[in-house]
Amino acid sequence: MSKQPILEIKNLHAGVENKQILKGFSLTIHPGEVHALMGLNGSGKSTLAAILAGREGYDVTEGTVKYFGKDLLDLDPEERAREGVFLAFQYPVEIPGVNSTYFLKAALNELRKHRGEPELDAIEFLTLVREKMKLLELKDDLLKRSVNEGFSGGEKKRAEIFQMAVLEPKLAILDETDSGLDIDALKVVAAGVNKLHRPEAAQLVITHYQRLLNYIIPDFVHVMADGRIVKSGDRKLALELEEQGYDSIVKGQLAAA
């Protein structure tokens, strides 16, 4: 346990305008770990993801977020990405006219520049892309199209995981990547996530349903309610949730608090 944590969130309070959403959220993630964050809609899961990725419009009123010991909140969103933070969006954004391959190459080269590595040229990049495609068993027609434009829900999520494969983040945050997916798409996405797991990196999987956790096996499961984690456990907690529902667990915990 002497390893430095990748992410260390302490007593985070944050919200929009005058509405508090996170109320004392704490979580520590070490290299090699997979954490699942579960909770009902409105519990603050996506707000947490947005704040970690650096979306504007949220006020952090209390608490700290350390990423490899550094203040994460001090960095611009693009700097966070270059430092290895990756957010798989719940609703990936369409960018008409911008070719997916071009976009991803630009993104990867930003990361490489930041690390002092030479930028990849088109051929080197395509070689890398093919290798990752094979790994995820994806068809390459997605890459010929504009970023997310006209993609089905499943295609968008797969494209997010593909970006993750190419960018190889140190901390991947998957914001409800399972929402809107049928079971086949869910399996493909989950298999991708599993294959991409590396001992020096970590994943924070945000989900509403336990079904994703049939395919992605977390080391830790956290239940979130009213802006903070009310219960943590291992994989069994997710199954417990499935059986008993959020209500009983959340109520019990809130009452105990």
Added chain:
Amino acid sequence: MSTATETIEELVKTEYKYGFVTDVETESAPPGLSEDTIRMISRKKNEPEWLLDWRLKSYRHWLTLSEPTWPKVHHEKINYQEIVYFSQPKPKKDAPKSLDEVDPKLLETYEKLGIPLRERGRLAGVAVDAIFDSVSVGTTFKKQLSEKGVIFCSFTEAVHDHPDLVKKYLGSVVPYTDNFYAALNSAVFTDGSFCYIPKGVRCPMELSTYFRINAANTGQFERTLIIADEGAHVSYLEGCTAPMRDENQLHAAVVELVALDHGEIKYSTVQNWYPGDENGKGGIYNFVTKRGLCKGKNSKITWTQVETGSAITWKYPSCVLLGDNSVGEFYSVAVTNNYQQADTGTKMTHIGKNTKSTIISKGISAGHGQNSYRGLVKIAKTATNARNFSQCDSMLIGSKCGAHTFPYIEVKNTTASVEHEASTSKIGEDQIFYCNARGIATQDAVNMIVNGFCKEVFKELPMEFAVEAQKLLGVSLEGSVG
């Protein structure tokens, strides 16, 4: 959130890179317009009588006209008596015989603008005619072109050396009666480029004119005439810049293109006149008439324009499709930032059978910019099986700008097919954040999104200039991103 909106708005603040003034002695006419001014210009240029007569006829007609009020632009009334109608760098001796004799200060100016006139520069393979205020200062690669029979020279030279061609085609596409600014131009035009591609010749290089306004209070009125004879092909590009000044300056040009049987002209513009400062002070009024006549069968004229400069742009590069099976195309990117206004588009007039036209217009508005597309597709009774496809897309950056589309369609032949598509989109904070979250900085994200939006038009530009245009667009929308 308002903070994100501010970021986008900050981002579109512009710095104009070409705002310097060249310190060169000039010889200018006093401000004001009268028959005497016109006689003076004509005398300075040692013009034949017929041309002076034509100028005077134009002037007298102009006096009967008033400025058009239908464009969706606003400006204070222009006082035509305050404008200087003729200004030229003082010749050292007589007119320079070759580029070696051109004032080094002028060569330096073009060098600084990235347009080397010495024939070994970056633009090797592109012949350039450089217009400085009212006159042409030099044309490159003349010899290589003349070996192929291609005539490419200043308008003034053409009047002297090729009077028959000039007389035959001048005003044949845009008559002096066409509109207010065309009449004014016909009366006072000072120089411009002339180009003739003989029968069956494919012009061996890109031709280009680079317009530079330097002197203060001066209007620039140039005239371009390009003729592609039967089976001839030419690709032509014009670029323009001007110093930063607090007063508005008028640029009222006329461009006429004529394509005979199987002739093809591709005319590309990268317009970067000084747009005024961020409060809308100064800048060029770009009131231009451009029209191409597809006179012969199977002829083709393509207009491609990237309009990023000027305080106000008023121009509608058009095609008259007279020859059977002729083709007209218009590809446009117009950017308005700060307080810039653009009312631009095209007219496609189908007269011949099986004529085809394509219109792709991309308007980008940022800051307080106002961008209007105005287009007319006219199918005459004679135009059996005419086809038109129009697509007008607008992109908004920030919340204080505007985009407007005024398409007019007139069809008098039942076999015609006319399609019109339009869309409006906004660069969203979501899109920017998505790029940020992948490591791409906001400025680069905006460039990427805007370039993606304009891709269909950029691919129509000659290779070298497509890259320039992309960069220019980046500069036009550049700002201080923290």
